[in-house]
Amino acid sequence: MTTSLSLSTLSQLPPRVAVPSYERADLSPGILHIGMGNFHRAHQAAYLDRLFNLGIDHDWAIVGAGIMPFDAARRAALAPQDWLNTVVELSPETYAARVTGAMIDFCPIDAQAIIERIADPAIRIVSLTITEGGYFIDAVTGQFDAAHADIRHDAAMPDAPITVFGILLAGLRLRKGKGHPPPTILSCDNIPENGHVARQALAGLAALISDELHDWIMDQLAFPNSMVDRITPATSEAKRAMVADIFGVEDAAPVVCEPFTQWVMEDNFPLGRPALEKVGVQFVNDIAAFETMKLRILNASHAALSYPAALMGFDCVHDAVADRDIADWIGQLMRDEVIPLLAPIPGVNYRDYLATCLDRFANPEVRDTIARLCQDGSNRQPKFILPTISEALAAGRPLDGLALEVALWCRYCAESATLDDPRADTLRDAARAARQRPAAFLAMTEVFGTLGEQERFARAFARQIEAVWSGDVRSVLRSFLNRKAG
Template sequence: MAQKLSLSTLASLPDQVATPAYDRDALRAGIVHIGVGNFHRAHMAVYLDQLFSLGEGHDWALVGAGIKSFDADRRNILLDQDWLTTVVELAPGNLTARITGSMIDFCEIDLAAIIARISDPAIRIVSMTITEGGYFVDAATGGFDLNAAAIQADIAAPASPQTVFGVLIAGLATRRAAGAPPFTILSCDNLPENGHVTKQAVLGLANAMDAELGAWIEQNVAFPNSMVDCITPATSAREREMVATQFGIEDGAPVACEPFRQWVMEDNFPQGRPALEKVGVEFVADVLPFETMKLRLLNAGHAALAYPAALLGHTYVHDAMADPLVRNWLISLMQSEVIPVLTPIPGVKFEDYLAMCVERFSNPLIGDTIARLCQDGSNRQPKFVIPTITDALAAGLPVDGLAMELALWCKYCAMTADVDFGFALEDERAAQLLAAAQIVETDPAQFLSIDDVFGDMGQNPVLQTAFAGAVATLAAQGVAETLSSFAAARLG
């Protein structure tokens, strides 16, 4: 019979379950993390748990925080199990489980409580995973969207912020007024140069609120770039049942993830940092080449396989990767049009990294769904796919395959109008995407003219021609033949 996860039951869990090898009562908070989702608990929380188990960094424990209504449910579950999480690594033939104890508290879902916590000088890092779409980036300019409604609300009432950035600024303002050093702000989201994007948002809002405060933040607050990686599906009844039956643990919010994680960071932490290099984190002078490789091969790879897989009727990512049509399309696209525009990294072979991505996508135990990968395309495409198109066009390289990826996404959007299709268009711009997708065969320019997604690139005549050709090919040949022909021409 499964035992309810708590500090009192740790000692009686099965021997195969790794438990914290440190005195949890000796931990002291040093980091507040905003957005305690599955990825954070499979990634940052695991690295810290490993470090604490070495007897290191016990003053860098995590405090969770969240500003969304759904964060309250997560907080209640974790509170009921003493902030512990079961993390299962899904290696085929070798499932492993560990209980992480690196989080010792979780702020009330109350903005004032979060501001008070990050105002404490003991907190030296505030980190966050708030999704790629949470940074108020203007797609047309790449700059900060100062006109967003939530941002304008924060400017009007800085003492009652609605956004993460307003909360951060309020905490920094309190620290400044008290003469306390500021915390470092660490983004753990999948964004190109996520530290720079975070700094852009914080300074954009701060300067609009109080130019003097904005200048102080710019001079004193560090925003290190970081690259994060670990495929972590959503938790469902499947994962909860697996944890109960395989490991004898009743966990209300377990995390299942692949047996791979990577974290590359700039070493820019003026108030100190945990010695995460001792547990495999890479600290480098320039993260950009690493994160570009990951975003354009792994994240863009997910996007590239998701839409054709949905159109072919696949439910799970590993099933799609077992289909030669999807697998060969993905490999041929990455080899022919993505790898050629990547900046070389000494000691790294992009073909080997791509092969590792393909292997990771193919893991049947992950149970990642095509539907999850299809979500939020209007935020993901500008971050994972369109930058490669921009670089390829600037270099005079072909974009026929990348234009086909856009056409497959467009066809997916159009197909969601059919109730028998089996997939929904889960996107904040769903109505706009659907309207343009439904007329794409007669007016392909309408889809590319969605400025929030494509910006100026949608007006590029080379891309317009390639996209129109891809749309016509899909209409004439269908998805399967189109994928097969594309791969055959490039893989031989």
């Protein structure tokens, strides 16, 4: 027997399902979060739920928001459940389920509704998980892309915005007009210096409207950087059925995730913040080294395994990382070409961190998919892989493995029947042309910037793309490993 999830049925759930120990009626909003995907609900919302269970900071509840079609679907699924959802941690030893109640409202999928909520003085933090592509970063300059059509629209029509940053700016303008101090803007996306990038996007759009608005944002708003980590696969019908079968909870929008979770933030919140340090969040003065560690090791390892795994026919991450050739390839790449370029962090051993990452990838219960890791490569490669290539070039360090990773991505783009990327057509055409003319792939300056003009990398990529196209992927990986061993 299953029980449909809602506030009125919490007491009817099986004892093995943890439920909030606080009264939802005691919560009041303090955070507006834009982007109510699985990661946010398994990460930020789960941390806040734990904090509320301690009986403190009940004035920091979440109001959800979003502007994408999937946000509308998520809102429709959560509304009958009173915004509750089940978070299931999956480990080889056991499954653990808890119902989280940190979100108490969800704005209509309407720009004006979100603008008005931003202007509410009760909202002291606006947080974001809008994916890498939502920040309008120009791959060539690394700066805000003021020429993007959506940005031009919001600059010309600031009272009818269509982007997250246009909506955020309109809400801040309304709030400022009412005499309320601005909230902290907290990015929770996997982007280097995500707080700086969020400031760049918001201030860049503001500059297109007025110098005064730009200067106010630069002078008065706080944008702390943050590093977030938890593997959170997409929710499938099978996972919904699992939650119902094992835990007896009928939940339209459950989240499954690994047990591991991490959140490191710079402590810069002028209007205050919840005491998240009491539930495991680490607050630091400068997050850059932690952030770079995660992007260059964990996220880059995901990229390094995803493309050869897809080309070799793997569907699940745990099966791919159990393959000795793939695991050895990731380890060799990280140890030889990535870790040596990372600045040391006191008390952190990068090889131990890599081993932890690989153990997490190997968790068979999470059933993370290779398809998920292959998504959005044109936005992810410039964050996870290409900066290391640039640093290797500057330092005269080896980069054959990094070039091989890019070559494997290129072949994947050429062969994938379901290439899930905002630049899919461009990538596919360039990748197919690269079989005869490797420079065609690197010529995509919107992805590679000027890296294709770097002769040492261009030569390395040409060698690797020839190897990738001339043989099966396993043989290419073994050849790379044997050459390194020799």
